[in-house]
Amino acid sequence: MTQAGVTIKPAQGKLGVLLVGLGAVSTTFVAGVEAAKRNVRKPIGSLTQLGHIRLGKRTENRNPMVKDMVPLASLNDIVYGAWDLFPDNGYEAALKAGVIPQDLLDKCNEDLKNIVPMKAVYDKNYCRRLEATHFKTETNKMAQAEALIKDIETFKVNNNCDRLTMIWCASTEAFNTLTDTHKTVRNFEEGMKNNDPSISPSMIYAYAALKCRVGYANGAPNLTTDCPALQELAQEMRVPLSGKDFKTGQTLMKTMIAPGIAARYLSISGWFSTNILGNRDGEVLDDPQNFKTKEESKLSVLDSILQPDLYPDLYGDLYHKVRIEYYPPRKDNKEGWDNIDLVGWLGMPMQLKINFLCRDSILAAPIVLDLVLFMDLAQRAEMKGIQEWLSFFYKAPMTKKGLNPIHHLFAQEMKLQNTLRYMVGEEQITYLGLDY
């Protein structure tokens, strides 16, 4: 059935992308966008830039590009802002991260140098591995939020932006649990005034964004907006939210392979995943409290895909273990190993080994681009609160209370595509096909 579609405001004027954290992922994102604009690199890995989408029946042969089907902001209209715990500009940060090849760094050095980070909101308890030098002097959390709101407003005026969107590309915070403070906006605001330790810096950024009617995407596994108070605020301010934790590397592979094994009703007795990683992200994750946040996000994936409650004979005894080892020589070039112990017909054991020599920020950067463009689209379409259709990009997708997240990559892709079709009033594709 064809839907009426939704009203989407045009993508006119400049879109300010506010990056929390100007490290490996953020600088690689900027370099890739600038390289695509100059036509020196293709935006490989970006759905919004390269993807096509089927519309109507297979016989219609309608496969427009996603960016021609929905009104997305043009790359030429993006301007960047950032906050970081260190004063390095984008060029210096990129040099330290060591991800971008020198020829490309030379081509976009001005674009990167022009990104000078604003002073961060910092709480040592949430990131013990980094000795910050560039942070706000306000010590009260509400005052910190007000300082961020001022930063956002000043950035918007100075850069002549029509719209803004914020994305957390900063270090993973130490493990945090929800308390009564996170239950309502009122409690949360009281908590900020009283410097409640359970309010982390990422929550303060998110609060400031929402108060300014700026959408907030969360690239790390910290809870941040995955709490009732900030979801209530997003509804009140009519702002989209999405998260958590960019789906790259090993988890991306897991959400491609596990659905295939499950579709053939093969049993899995064990899945051991380990990584070596030598960038600053790896250094922060070397702290057990920060790793615990990541571990929760990485472990949640298999249960939802394999459904051991429904299939106790196949997955009831599955042993799932995930490790990340900080190993500086590898820098951003992460290597992931997976060993999957499978069991088949007659109870016979088999093994599958995966060795993925990936590049962390190279996989994450196009996701940043897709997320900021889709979050801006959602906001122009008045889609407020959790944007579950963006689960495709996340390891630990946020859902409304009472809904189980979908982790299966191709189910997530279908959901994303059907949402885009819905937005422009195109028919949903169910793959029924009986009418052919």
Ligand SMILES: NC(=O)c1ccc[n+]([C@@H]2O[C@H](COP(=O)([O-])OP(=O)(O)OC[C@H]3O[C@@H](n4cnc5c(N)ncnc54)[C@H](O)[C@@H]3O)[C@@H](O)[C@H]2O)c1
């Ligand atoms: N690269 C990937 O494949 C991938 C996948 C999933 C999630 N992530 C997450 O993305 C985030 C960024 O990764 P990265 O490799 O760019 O890390 P990075 O260490 O290179 O950069 C993070 C930056 O955030 C800054 N920072 C930390 N706390 C801050 C705060 N409170 N305010 C402002 N800045 C702050 C740090 O100083 C650092 O410069 C990490 O949380 C990581 O776990 C990355």
